[in-house]
Amino acid sequence: MSAVDRLNVSDRERSEPRSSREWLGGRASGVLLIVALLSLWELSSRLGWVVSAYWPPVSQILAAAFAQLMGGEILLSLAATMRRAAIGYAAASAAGIVLGIVLARSRLLRCGLLPLIEIVRPMPTPAIIPPLILFLGVDDALKIFIVALASFFPIFTTTYAGVAAVDDTLIQTARTFRTSWARTLYAVVLPAVVPAIAAGLRTATGLCIVVAVLSEMIAGSSGIGYYLIETQYAMRPDLMYAAVLYLALTGYALNRVFLAIEMRAIPWMGKS
Amino acid sequence: MRRSLLSIGLAMIWLLAVPVSRTQAADLEKIRVSIIPIGDVAPLFAAIQNGYFRELGLEIDTTPSAGGAAGIPGLVGGSFDIAYGNVVSALLAAQQGLDVKVIAAGTNVTDPKLDATGIFVKSDGGIKSGKDLEGKSIGVNTRNNVIWLYARAWVKATGGDPERVTFKEVPFPQMEDALRQQRVDAAFMVPPFSAVAEQKGGLSKVGSPYSDIQPGVDVGQYITTGKVLAAKPEAVRKFVTGLRKGVEWYNANLTNEALLTLISGYTKADVALLKLVPVPTAPLRTDVSQVRKTMDMMIDSKLLPAPLDLDKIIDSQAL
Amino acid sequence: MPRSSEPDGIGYWAGVSPAIVLCIWELAGRLGWTNPILLPNPTQIVAALAALVASGGILTPLVHTVGLFVVGFTLAAVIGTGIGIAMATSRRLYGLLEPLVEMLRPIPKPALVPVLFLFLGIGKATMIALVVLAGMFPVLISTYQGVRGLDPVLLETARTFQISRSRMIASIILPASLPMILAGMRVALGLGLVLVILAEMLAAQEGIGFRILDLERSFQIRDMFAWIVVLVLLGAAMMKVFDVAERNLVPWRGRS
Numbered sequence: 001m002s003a004v005d006r007l008n009v010s011d012r013e014r015s016e017p018r019s020s021r022e023w024l025g026g027r028a029s030g031v032l033l034i035v036a037l038l039s040l041w042e043l044s045s046r047l048g049w050v051v052s053a054y055w056p057p058v059s060q061i062l063a064a065a066f067a068q069l070m071g072g073e074i075l076l077s078l079a080a081t082m083r084r085a086a087i088g089y090a091a092a093s094a095a096g097i098v099l100g101i102v103l104a105r106s107r108l109l110r111c112g113l114l115p116l117i118e119i120v121r122p123m124p125t126p127a128i129i130p131p132l133i134l135f136l137g138v139d140d141a142l143k144i145f146i147v148a149l150a151s152f153f154p155i156f157t158t159t160y161a162g163v164a165a166v167d168d169t170l171i172q173t174a175r176t177f178r179t180s181w182a183r184t185l186y187a188v189v190l191p192a193v194v195p196a197i198a199a200g201l202r203t204a205t206g207l208c209i210v211v212a213v214l215s216e217m218i219a220g221s222s223g224i225g226y227y228l229i230e231t232q233y234a235m236r237p238d239l240m241y242a243a244v245l246y247l248a249l250t251g252y253a254l255n256r257v258f259l260a261i262e263m264r265a266i267p268w269m270g271k272s
Numbered sequence: 273m274r275r276s277l278l279s280i281g282l283a284m285i286w287l288l289a290v291p292v293s294r295t296q297a298a299d300l301e302k303i304r305v306s307i308i309p310i311g312d313v314a315p316l317f318a319a320i321q322n323g324y325f326r327e328l329g330l331e332i333d334t335t336p337s338a339g340g341a342a343g344i345p346g347l348v349g350g351s352f353d354i355a356y357g358n359v360v361s362a363l364l365a366a367q368q369g370l371d372v373k374v375i376a377a378g379t380n381v382t383d384p385k386l387d388a389t390g391i392f393v394k395s396d397g398g399i400k401s402g403k404d405l406e407g408k409s410i411g412v413n414t415r416n417n418v419i420w421l422y423a424r425a426w427v428k429a430t431g432g433d434p435e436r437v438t439f440k441e442v443p444f445p446q447m448e449d450a451l452r453q454q455r456v457d458a459a460f461m462v463p464p465f466s467a468v469a470e471q472k473g474g475l476s477k478v479g480s481p482y483s484d485i486q487p488g489v490d491v492g493q494y495i496t497t498g499k500v501l502a503a504k505p506e507a508v509r510k511f512v513t514g515l516r517k518g519v520e521w522y523n524a525n526l527t528n529e530a531l532l533t534l535i536s537g538y539t540k541a542d543v544a545l546l547k548l549v550p551v552p553t554a555p556l557r558t559d560v561s562q563v564r565k566t567m568d569m570m571i572d573s574k575l576l577p578a579p580l581d582l583d584k585i586i587d588s589q590a591l
Numbered sequence: 592m593p594r595s596s597e598p599d600g601i602g603y604w605a606g607v608s609p610a611i612v613l614c615i616w617e618l619a620g621r622l623g624w625t626n627p628i629l630l631p632n633p634t635q636i637v638a639a640l641a642a643l644v645a646s647g648g649i650l651t652p653l654v655h656t657v658g659l660f661v662v663g664f665t666l667a668a669v670i671g672t673g674i675g676i677a678m679a680t681s682r683r684l685y686g687l688l689e690p691l692v693e694m695l696r697p698i699p700k701p702a703l704v705p706v707l708f709l710f711l712g713i714g715k716a717t718m719i720a721l722v723v724l725a726g727m728f729p730v731l732i733s734t735y736q737g738v739r740g741l742d743p744v745l746l747e748t749a750r751t752f753q754i755s756r757s758r759m760i761a762s763i764i765l766p767a768s769l770p771m772i773l774a775g776m777r778v779a780l781g782l783g784l785v786l787v788i789l790a791e792m793l794a795a796q797e798g799i800g801f802r803i804l805d806l807e808r809s810f811q812i813r814d815m816f817a818w819i820v821v822l823v824l825l826g827a828a829m830m831k832v833f834d835v836a837e838r839n840l841v842p843w844r845g846r847s
Contacts, residue, residue: 034690112608251696251699252697
């Protein structure tokens with residue numbers, strides 16, 4: 001069987017598999033691989049192949065994860081992180097979309113703001129946390145600001161590029177019909193750039209959680225990021241790994257939800 | 273904003289529900305304190321739990337910062353009124369012109385038997401002194417700070433040249449693994465990690481930099497800024513008073529199980545783990561001569577270019 | 592796109608607004624509106640930067656950071672592209688790897704630091720692994736989507752010529768999906784830079800990330816800002832290099 005056949009086969013089943021058995025059918029080997037890796041982990045810890053206070057067996061981590069869930073504490077930490085991520089994300093979305101559209105359509109504002117944005121853009125998030133602590137302290141203001149800053153760029157960039165790429169003839173046509181500026185934006189520009197905006201929003205969804213966790217690790221006193229550090233210092237790696245597990249589940253679920261919304265809300269969003 | 277609205281709402285409900293004790297609670301002044309979730313701040317938590325601050329009209333809002341990294345920067349940034357930090361950080365901040373003030377003693381190391389910190393090596397590695405470590409490496413949590421400073425002093429005191437020893441930054445939780453995997457040749461460990469590592473065997477303690485080099489060293493302090501001190505002198509004074517009562521209770525209950533439960537409560541560490549760690553007494557007052565010794569060592573290691581005016585840094589109420 | 596030679600229509604105006612901001616900043620500092628210790632004036636930062644360059648002290652950390660980034664990013668790009676193509680062209684490999692990828696991908700990479708410390712020690716291996724882990728997933732996903740989105744006619748045509756699988760990948764699949772691969776690499780570029788700095792903060796004894804954290808801890812704010820400027824310039828340079836490379840590799844694809 002050539003690569004082409006394989007490609008075609010996989011192409012045909014691009015549509016979501018219908019039943020869980022169907023899903024598992026293709027991925028049985030992958031699930032087995034994960035089970036094998038986890039078993040290896042369990043054994044390496046139980047049989048002392050890896051000796052460390054920070055390498056608990058998987059079973060202990062799962063037990064810790066269950067206990068955390070029962071205790072509810074982990075949900076509070078997760079909620080604290082998600083709250084920061086959500087507020088920062090919302091602020092970044094609003095600013096990114098508005099600025100993206102406005103800057104792409106107005107040369108004056110572009111001259112004024114784009115250079116500033118381009119200066120800040122290449123700055124890696126961890127590098128600005130130390131100076132920002134000195135100005136904003138270590139409270140929510142700092143973390144939300146950092147989340148917003150990091151999430152802003154993908155949203156702004158895709159929106160800006162999307163608007164700039166809108167066919168000028170479309171806008172000219174709208175203009176010949178004396179459509180108002182606002183209506184042009186709503187009826188012509190927006191539908192054309194929504195897929196671009198959505199792509200930026202999706203990138204930012206993953207990013208905002210990572211950055212929230214990161215800022216909590218560096219300057220935290222609550223939230224999952226802080227919990228990861230705290231449990232290390234308390235020598236409870238089982239709790240730490242369990243928290244990572246919850247974090248991964250949250251990230252995965254968010255991505256799924258986003259894709260589902262995208263598929264419903266923007267059915268015309270094809271291949272990018 | 274939403275939180276403040278929520279808290280106002282809750283406060284109003286609470287005011288309506290409990291009118292009797294209203295005056296008492298409404299008068300509480302809130303003091304935000306950055307802490308490191310380790311045994312060092314047990315006296316503070318004892319004072320909180322025993323209600324010493326409430327009696328004085330203070331409400332203490334503690335914010336943990338693992339490893340203490342965000343303490344003094346957060347204090348400078350205005351997130352806290354008071355931060356628990358180490359003496360070297362405080363002096364470094366003062367040297368750069370930041371207006372930090374030591375207002376109360378936190379921890380000191382007086383009894384070598386209760387000094388659970390130390391330089392650890394692999395028992396079969398043959399390293400016994402700083403001399404043996406020349407050309408090798410020591411793990412410290414951060415360079416250019418208190419642990420680093422005393423590790424250097426210990427190397428020097430035991431016949432080695434600190435310039436010929438590599439100091440590698442290793443976070444405390446990872447120190448034991450780094451040593452066992454020989455990624456460092458020695459490690460400066462602190463409790464509870466040191467106690468756990470020692471119990472497992474294979475590692476030996478070859479020195480206790482704090483108690484070997486400078487018996488009585490004032491390691492930790494409660495620090496504020498001149499701005500806070502000027503804005504709410506009364507609240508700071510009450511904080512120091514309440515904390516002293518906490519220290520007294522703590523020193524009287526060193527072997528009490530209740531103390532371990534207290535520490536376990538804010539560190540998340542198991543009581544069984546805490547039982548391995550010796551509990552040292554806590555100081556009531558800052559010893560300026562000890563701080564001066566530390567400062568001289570900092571000058572010696574080129575952390576400071578010149579002596580600082582300690583009278584300006586250490587507030588009189590810490591004495 | 593018609594405006595591609597000067598995409599933003601800004602030209603020389605680009606310097607105006609940053610200059611205004613810097614002037615206000617400087618003025619605010621001189622008039623005593625800001626705390627000079629926490630926020631040094633631009634002129635002071637430039638002076639610190641100049642001293643850094645003049646003393647040659649800029650070199651070692653810069654080389655460390657750039658070296659770490661180049662190694663990490665290259666590995667991430669190669670691994671990401673490789674696994675992406677493998678998963679897109681072989682159903683068996685797709686079934687084997689997809690669950691693992693989906694499991695690892697959403698984990699914020701900084702959370703993996705303790706595990707990396709345990710197995711790779713505190714040093715280069717951990718730092719490189721961190722950058723690779725962060726950078727490979729965007730490349731992988733993008734590559735996978737790129738290959739899967741290829742025109743079936745193109746592949747059908749190739750099949751009629753009966754060429755081998757490796758040739759097919761090298762001369763048809765790879766070039767055709769290059770725009771998507773590069774799009775993934777662009778995301779990885781930004782993430783990689785973030786993780787390089789983070790890795791240096793956590794596991795290095797050198798590098799720009801280490802310097803920034805070290806200077807913050809000893810409250811030498813002016814020098815810290817000088818390093819942040821270096822970092823911004825470095826980041827901008829990396830993006831520029833990538834832009835040029837992309838334009839040369841995929842000339843038919845306009846700006847994105």
